[in-house]
Amino acid sequence: MSSPVVSLNPWTDLSTMWSYPYLRNALIAGSIVAIIAASVGWMMVQRRQSFLGHTLAVVSFPGASLALLFALPASVGYYGATVIAALIARQSSDAQTADDRQSNATIGTVQAVALATGLLVISRSSSFLTSTTSLLFGSFLGITSNEVLLIAVVGVVTGVVFIAIARPLLLATFDATEATAMGIPVAALNVVFAVLLACVVAATSQITGALLVFALLVMPGATAQILTPKVWKGCAISVGLGLGILWLGIGLSFYLPRLPLGFCVTSVGFFAYLVSHVLVALRSRPHLQGNVA
């Protein structure tokens, strides 16, 4: 790959990037994934389920390696494993009381079993190093048009489901007793959301690798939560941030080829998170704000 030069004109830079077919696929698939991951991830942050989200991300690794072992398409492994894990993790915490400690331990154990299984499977295959590295760290720039199509379909379906359940789910999140009294099926919604999270994680990990899904899931939501306490505004900010983080990240790693994509995306996200902390701190202290402005 000849190393491209930045023109400092965003439009020219963008059209240069667009002219590479592999990058075009990455940008399209990445944008879809960024939108659904940021909105569902924002809900995950509201529900304080980051540990569950991260565990599902981890589960996609043994899923994909099992699929490779049985010569199935990787997608089957990604979606199958994450959905099953979501059901196990949810089932257990609903069957028992809503004890934080128990469900915390269950989620941790599910994650470890997933990783141990992945290690077991992949240590039997000969291409141990390369496939492990690509499953864990992703092959963002090797996305085919078929994969883009699959991601688009999943994006539309998860988006529709998310919009349909978002309102009652938020109520169930903030006040479960009130929601139950209003006739909202809280337990069922919990399961539906876990499965939704699983599908989004599967779609995302297919392009970012198991280890970096979590960045797209948690960073926009966490940043939006700092910026505004308002509900729908927060979700919108989260989606905007998700897209911004992804595009800036891809752009950075395109023009600075020495920096891996994962590092660029997470750094842009972490920077946004820190900046929003500073902004909020300034806003809450008017006398400081005067000095700065």
Place this chain on the structure above:
Amino acid sequence: MTASLSTTLLAPFMVNAFIAGTAIALLTGAVGSMLVLRVELFTADALSHVAFTGAMAALLLGLVTGVGLLIACISAAVVLALLGRRIGRSDAAIGTFFAWILGLGTLLLSLASTSSSGSTGTSSITVLFGSLFSLSSTGTWLAVIGSTLGLIALGIVLRPLIYSSIDASIAQARGVPVVGVSIAFAVIVGCATALSVQAVGALLFVGLVAAPAGAAMRATTNPFATTALSMGLSVAAVWTGLFLSGMIPSVPPSAAIILVAAAFFGTAKLSESLVARRAR
């Protein structure tokens, strides 16, 4: 068969694995029960990613991997403990932090693999998944000494730690130094992470702290009893796992240990729900 098995079990690497594994299991079992009590397993998850980045940084700077792990894990654990106090117990903040740390790790990995020979890929996999079988005798002694120190430190803070984990405000009112205790605990957790990364690897560390402690919690509600039981289950998981892995060479020791620990957890869960059903 028996002859070959006893040869395998008495091989130096196996003896090292049993010694180091036992020491590390005692520490992770005890630390795990406290982590479960405090609902802080996500912190352990975060630390295991820090361990990866720390090891990559050590590789790049030419430091001993163990030293890099120890520095990275302890400092990150303390940062997370302080962060948790300032902005409340926010899992999203922890998540954002470790997602970036992991991104940093991928940068270091790519820098290391362009600057040195092809061994980097192997060492990154070793850090991620670990192997007790590849421990040197120096590594074994380090594990034993580190675990002993960690256990002594945990023993000193155990009582105030349990008190402040169950009800922080009452503990504070009674004069327990809640902040100091939680920072001391963070340092111990950092040590435990760094030590066990060599045993089961960064990615499987969460299982070593979650599964035995989770199983123990279902058997008893007394925090002291839970801790003791968790340590016992953890050692049992490591021994059974090492034994299995010695018998079936295609099963990596880390995977065997975690799967045995998870089987304990599953059994505890099943028997608990059976008992609950009979009581009803």
